[in-house]
Amino acid sequence: MKTRILLVEDQAIVRNGLKMIIEQDETLSIAAEASNGIEALTLLEQQSIDLVLMDIRMPEMNGVEATRQIRSRFPMMKILILTTFDDEEYAYQTLKDGANGFLVKSSEPKKLITSIHSVLAGGMVLQEDVAAKLVPKLLRQSIKQEQPPTTLTERELEIAKLVGEGKTNKEIAAALFLSVGTVKNHITHILTELQLRDRTQLAIYAVRNGFV
Template sequence: MDAAMIRILLVDDQRLIRCALTMLLDVDSSFHVVGEAENGEDAVRQAEAMQPDVVLMDIHMPIMDGIEATRAICDRVPDAKVLVLTVDDDDRDLAKALKAGAAGYLLKNTPPDELAIAIQAVRKGYMHLGPGLGQKVIAKIIMPAAKPELDWSELTPREHEILKLIAQGSSNRAIAELLFITEKTVKNHITSILNRLNLQSRTQAAIYYLENANGTYS
């Protein structure tokens, strides 16, 4: 298999949707569907076993919903990027998904070419949202609980360094290799960063850093 091929796990409780997505993605040689799950619990198991690059995640499913599954996958398989694909454009679900660690949020009526672009983008570490869910909406929905201004003095030099790398889209593994520390140490630093800045996810941390650094890595 081509090393550049993006390995995808499909998660949706409707078999017809999973089949349609598989046929759609198989047309593009840069994608490979490695598995399908019909509920969040199964999705977490398969993500741990298959280590996919991207998880296409529905929200409303039996046994375990997509929000809880996203949170579990982001915690247990940190290199996997979760891209929510749902019929629901409710702001509360968007906020919950991003807080759980989702790297993107699209509706199921998204055109195939945009879906392909979104998968490529989140795999590279970028956030991708569907039309109408831009930066202003993100700030309005997920940032109210954060402190109004980021006080760099509350972070240690190493935490500041890790926060910058998170904002650049680096995975825990990449950060560990770059800084010559273990992934467990990276996770501990991220937990400390979130606690110090009153944030709930690495997605919030990345957005907050970019907003307060005016889009530059200082």
Template sequence: MIDILIAEDQTLVRQGLKFMLETAPDFRVTGEAENGKQAVELCERNRYDLILLDIRMPIMNGLEAGKIIRENNPTVVILMLTTFNDTEYALEALKNKANGYLLKDGDATELIKSVKSALKGGLALEDQVAAKVVPSLLERQVAVKEIDSQLTPREIEIMTFIGKGMNNHEIAENLFLSVGTIKNHISTILMKLSLRDRTQIAIYAIKHHLVDESM
């Protein structure tokens, strides 16, 4: 049997997903959570083969919960659920090593098909999600390769944070580094790319698809 945890804050949606999944004879929902924090706590106490996480939940969202669960459970299959066909959510979920990204308005047949694919090692992406995500991923890979030869992975990471509008203190907290170290990295980035200031770094990061241009 495949033991499944569903984390979804809307009771009716959660029950609907449970009903659809359990139409498959080898699936059983053995855990339910109303938010990401509860999902993380349940995963600390119990073993699951598959976890379905809603993206938008109170207290702790699905992206945060998925990242924590993945760190503690490297082999568990994690699928993200949402009603929002949003490229950035999908990219963030995949970056956190989720096994797929599904829209909640799918039918039972498609849901079960996607789950079985993920359990076999596949990447479960519904067609309309894949149509947006795959081109975006390819664009970002090309863009990163263009600057990989000039910058270190840490410098690229800091550029991304600057592109998202973070200040030095926020970047330092995210990377567990000192503000002084961040300032030194920024100085190196400016020199390597012949840029004038952090505003130009932010623009560079957006143009090279390190950050979503809509942000």
């Protein structure tokens, strides 16, 4: 069964190009298309979607606000931001609001496909040049914004570090010689312990607190 993707982009010619690239992968399908965040939310209410691939700058509702609302209404939805604007402020805000990755449109088609599969597998995708700007910003966050000290085990700290590096559950399992199910259970406990919403927040937490 193919992965169902909602493509959210206000320029029809760009949507068509992205659709052609993505559907070259036989496991992926553009199940629906939208030209702004409002249309995207409506489609998500009506259809079964596995991943949202979304532009930032769109009329009526942009990608930043749409990310916030999608995460609120559909907590388990995978969201990959795709834009021409390699601005760390956009990256920081969308990741803070729950996006699973940030990629610029100038990326090679192969990179887009790889990124989609990485997000679907539970990883986090950050465009290299954006990440170079974003990580220092995260590290500059004030101490009072950090989560309180925790009692994570040594194993949980190892897993949190690997999540911070953008590793998928499968990659973490292979690195630590654990089953994928065990990794999932550890991550669930870590999120509860740190009072975090999802693995994206955990990745940011790991960077802020020097795990990575």
